[in-house]
Amino acid sequence: MSRIDQALTEFREMDELADLDSPVHRFPASVKLLLTVLYIMTVLSFDKYNLSGLFLMILFPLFFFQLSGIPVSKCFYKLRYVLPLVMAVGILNPLFDRTPLLQLGSLTVSGGWISMLTLMMKGVFSLMASFLLVASSGISAICAALRRMHVPSVIVTLLLLTYRYITLMGEEVSVMTNAYHLRAPEQKGIEYSAWGSFLGQLLLRSMDRADDIYQAMLLRGYDGRFHYVEEKRAGWKQWLTGLLIAALIVLCRYYNVTELLGRLFVR
Template identity: 25%
Template sequence: MHINVFDHYHEQTTAVHRLDPRVKVVVVVLFILSNALLPDGVWLAYALMGLLIWLAARAANLSMGFLVKRSLIVLPFLLAAITIPFTLPGTTILTFHVGQHALSMSDAGLIRFISIMVRSWLSVLAAIGLTATTPFPDLLHALRHLHVPRVLIAIISFMYRYLFVLADEALRLLRARESRSARSLAGKGGGSIWWRAQVAGSMIGQLLLRSLERSDRVYNAMLARGYRGELLTMTTHEMTSRDWWVGATAVTLLLLIQVGGHTFL
């Protein structure tokens, strides 16, 4: 397995890719925040937010198809909000009959449901755009510059570094289980649920012990290379005037949409 197997970075050299990661992180976080702050049912404001994403995706040479496909990950969570149209009081627009019960859908509820859906979707698109145009190590570097505690960033970097190593280890354990588990063509696999859980639990316990031992070895190797509790990095990110301009423009646009959404859209 390759080290970057989990990264969704799309190798390109567009203007968006070259933008300082700090600018991208700040703009995306502000985008998500202003998304959350927009009231319900301001469709034009949502459309403008969507337009911003579309423009950024074009500039970054990312296909909308890719963004939309990845954004389907939030779909299951929509179930959490699906009851709103039926529970928020408002004018009834539709009534379903389930047996002898009647489910009535209110206009206010429907507007709120769709608003939540659209806002959540736009936020996810923005976050996907961020990871698709910024290599993950750069993203972490940006967070470090933005004063996220260093220890935390160092831990996440380490996790990222060893993700594929331990995923490989887990896949080997899974392969081993596959190859020692016979299954009759007709029936399903044997064993009680508790027995199966025990097998999986032993694998996880095994993986845990191996990981602990590995962290020991890693630590010793780091000590041997002069580690003193501080991670150093070779890449430096410098903010250029272009970065400032792009960031300022994006923030201004977000502010305008926000003000518009609250007053006249």
């Protein structure tokens, strides 16, 4: 299988993950969406030196990954190209921030190292939460939830169609690269000299297919508004559960639970 085909399969696998059945999957997408936004905002709001407080926040995605039946490893595997970028965000911090912050025996840990770690953790935790939301809800349910929250239709439609057209473009790339390699078996990739025409053809083919799909939509009454599959409305029990989780997230933000737990054992 070519790398493009593999990427497409992995992309589609996200939809398949959303078809699993678990308490997390059954939870209304709108509540999950709100909780994810709250979680990410909370994680991002932690002080750059608050490593112990932030560390506890990993429990939320870990718990819900476990509950959903989606392996955490799947998340890291699928995000393998993004994670290094996220990790690289604070890589220069140790050079600029040399304030001693922690003494581990003879080793002095500067603020730069701590802030680098917190930045990395913030990025990774946010990605984990976002991944879990998409993998346990599916794009259609998320779009429906966004519409229910009165996010403008244009933005939501754009999101849905972008998601759809990514696979479409991927399919075109796959067809073209396969056709190329069948006639250039000795080459490992696509020769630089062919890049221009390859990209040009890809653009034309993608536009052509996008137009065909748009016509198919028009033929079935599309007037600019998407009618999403209506998810089950969240009942009071689900809202209450959501509120409890939200309260826990906020609690972890304002009380350093790891520190409190530590004090139980160390005086």
